[in-house]
Amino acid sequence: MDKKLEPxxxxxxxxxxxxxxxxxxxxxxKEDDINLR
Structure with missing residues (x-):
C-alpha cells in the first residue's frame, strides 16, 4: 500500500x-475490497 494513503x-x-x-x-x-456481511 502507498505509505501516503495509509493514514x-x-x-x-x-x-x-x-x-x-x-x-x-x-x-x-481488506485492502482490495470492502465486504458487507
Whole structure:
C-alpha cells in the first residue's frame, strides 16, 4: 500500500468499525475490497 494513503485507510477503517458497532453490522475490510456481511 502507498505509505501516503495509509493514514487515510486506517482512519476509514476506524470510522467503519465505529459505524458497524453503532448499527451492529459486521464489516470486513481488506485492502482490495470492502465486504458487507
Amino acid at each position: 487515510y485507510y486506517l482512519s476509514a477503517e476506524t470510522a467503519l468499525s465505529i459505524v458497524s458497532k453503532k448499527f451492529n453490522i459486521k464489516i470486513d475490510i
